[in-house]
Amino acid sequence: MFRENLQNRLAVYLVMGLDAYEGRTALETAKAALEGGITMLQLREKKAPLSRVLKEARPIRELCREFGVPFIVNDRVDVALLLEADGVHVGQDDLPGSEARRLMGKDAIVGISAGTMEEVEWAVQNGADYLGVGAIYSTLTKGDAGEPIGTRLLGQIKQRWSRIPMVGIGGIGHGQAAPVVAAGADGVAVVSAIVHSRDPRLAAERLKLEVLGAR
Amino acid sequence: MFRENLQNRLAVYLVMGLDAYEGRTALETAKAALEGGITMLQLREKKAPLSRVLKEARPIRELCREFGVPFIVNDRVDVALLLEADGVHVGQDDLPGSEARRLMGKDAIVGISAGTMEEVEWAVQNGADYLGVGAIYSTLTKGDAGEPIGTRLLGQIKQRWSRIPMVGIGGIGHGQAAPVVAAGADGVAVVSAIVHSRDPRLAAERLKLEVLGAR
Numbered sequence: 001m002f003r004e005n006l007q008n009r010l011a012v013y014l015v016m017g018l019d020a021y022e023g024r025t026a027l028e029t030a031k032a033a034l035e036g037g038i039t040m041l042q043l044r045e046k047k048a049p050l051s052r053v054l055k056e057a058r059p060i061r062e063l064c065r066e067f068g069v070p071f072i073v074n075d076r077v078d079v080a081l082l083l084e085a086d087g088v089h090v091g092q093d094d095l096p097g098s099e100a101r102r103l104m105g106k107d108a109i110v111g112i113s114a115g116t117m118e119e120v121e122w123a124v125q126n127g128a129d130y131l132g133v134g135a136i137y138s139t140l141t142k143g144d145a146g147e148p149i150g151t152r153l154l155g156q157i158k159q160r161w162s163r164i165p166m167v168g169i170g171g172i173g174h175g176q177a178a179p180v181v182a183a184g185a186d187g188v189a190v191v192s193a194i195v196h197s198r199d200p201r202l203a204a205e206r207l208k209l210e211v212l213g214a215r
Numbered sequence: 216m217f218r219e220n221l222q223n224r225l226a227v228y229l230v231m232g233l234d235a236y237e238g239r240t241a242l243e244t245a246k247a248a249l250e251g252g253i254t255m256l257q258l259r260e261k262k263a264p265l266s267r268v269l270k271e272a273r274p275i276r277e278l279c280r281e282f283g284v285p286f287i288v289n290d291r292v293d294v295a296l297l298l299e300a301d302g303v304h305v306g307q308d309d310l311p312g313s314e315a316r317r318l319m320g321k322d323a324i325v326g327i328s329a330g331t332m333e334e335v336e337w338a339v340q341n342g343a344d345y346l347g348v349g350a351i352y353s354t355l356t357k358g359d360a361g362e363p364i365g366t367r368l369l370g371q372i373k374q375r376w377s378r379i380p381m382v383g384i385g386g387i388g389h390g391q392a393a394p395v396v397a398a399g400a401d402g403v404a405v406v407s408a409i410v411h412s413r414d415p416r417l418a419a420e421r422l423k424l425e426v427l428g429a430r
Contacts, residue, residue: 049308078292082314093264099297 002070002086003109006130006165009070011187012208013040013167014194018048018056021195029200030060034067036204038194039187042089042111044074057083070109077103087111089132092119097126113169115149120157124164132189133157135170136180141191142170151183158184177207181214217285217301218324221345221380224285226402227423228255228382229409233263233271236411244415245275249282251419253409254402257304257326259289272298285324292318302326304347307334312341328384330364335372339379347404348372350385351395356406357385366398373399392422396429 002009014033018026030041041064045053057073061083064071072087073080077100080088087109088100097110104110112123113132123131138148154168168180169189177188188211197203217224229248233241245256256279260268272288276298279286287302288295292315295303302324303315312325319325327338328347338346353363369383383395384404392403403426412418 050310051308054311054314076291076293078296078310078315078318081293081318082310093266095265095293095297096269099269100293103293103296 003107003129006109007186009039010130010165010167010185010189011039011211012037012204013042013169013187013189014038014204015042015044015074015169015189015191016195017043017045018053022198024200026056027059027063029195030063032199032201033194033204034063034069036194036201037208038069038204039208040070040072042072042074042189043083043085044089044191046075050076050079053079054082061085072109072111080104080108087129089113092122097123097128101127115146115153117153117156120153120161124161128164130165130167130186131157132169133166133185134168134189136168137171137173137176139171139192151179151185154180154183154185174203174206174210177210178214181211187211218322218344221324222401224254225345225380225382225400225404226254226426227252227419228257228384228402228404229253229419230257230259230289230384230404230406231410232258232260233268237413239415241271242274242278244410245278247414247416248409248419249278249284251409251416252423253284253419254423255285255287257287257289257404258298258300259304259406261290265291265294268294269297276300287324287326295319295323302344304328307337312338312343316342330361330368332368332371335368335376339376343379345380345382345401346372347384348381348400349383349404351383352386352388352391354386354407366395366400369395369398369400389418389421389425392425393429396426402426 061071070086073085074089075094089111091113097112109129111130112128114120114123135148167187167189168185172188173193194200194203276286285301288300289304290309304326306328312327316325324344326345327343329335329338350363382402382404383400387403388408409415409418
């Protein structure tokens, strides 16, 4: 049951689209990252035609199954259902978490993004299994991520809901994961630090060591 | 069974978002249009947060049920499932029709947009119950609708697949529905001609008379 023990599963959470980077296909990047020890993988593809998304995401989904790593789909619950994903991640403008769970079933992981305490409250009310909190640092990957909020909110959440699993997200590179965990997160969600890396396997390994070391 | 007798149900197909126009809420526009005799209604809302979409679309969905008119959701199959829609309408970049049907069940209506013969072929292969063909005329409503194609493709489709239900869509106003039907369409799908009208009930009535007169 992936919904259990989420704290540990959130250590190094790779968020990725389907574009190729550094001469690697998305599938090759996913494979290297899984070998490097990522603990969860989210498909966040906003532009590609959905027929392409289904086709190219299926082998990534299968790979996650082989590695025993939860495969999560961003925003589109319909795509998550078709890919037999282990869960969905929704933002504040996406389907409410409670509605996403109705479609996905009770065993699915439902993650919700939050950047303010109000958004955190809404996410908790909507039955979030974990929170994606950010943008922690400034990021070029997500145009609508807003101003960076730093790590302060993580501590405030921890104080109020000591048991809710959460990751920091947004511009987190090597050497920047430890303060996020020290502030209260269970781990880090990253795009660039792995996807744009020359060696995604090594990048995942290093991030994992940093997160585990900071716990 | 809404999937049956689709030709008649496609006579006047209202496509609408949730914005207010002419001092009316979307719900008020939908009610007037249903009273005026629209035969199908599609929710196409691309910008609003999905929590708002669910909340504001539910009464429109209920109204369609009362009038015995199929309620269709554009693009998002997850939203269609949550609203218990009678079907979905998908474009070429959305979920393939066959995948949409897997999620919606065999009784659901699946409509597919097409603007070229290649797209029509793809739509037919994907099990389209009806085609939305266009943009027939130039339109300001849909920014990505492409160059207007006129009514010629309608005739070509009719020649090749005489029995597939289809509507023309794109910039069709009063006095422009008859040539679309004469070219082979079962009806017209409209946004502005009803939504931006001062009297959506009358607009629907007039369009229906025009379509039925041209059959």
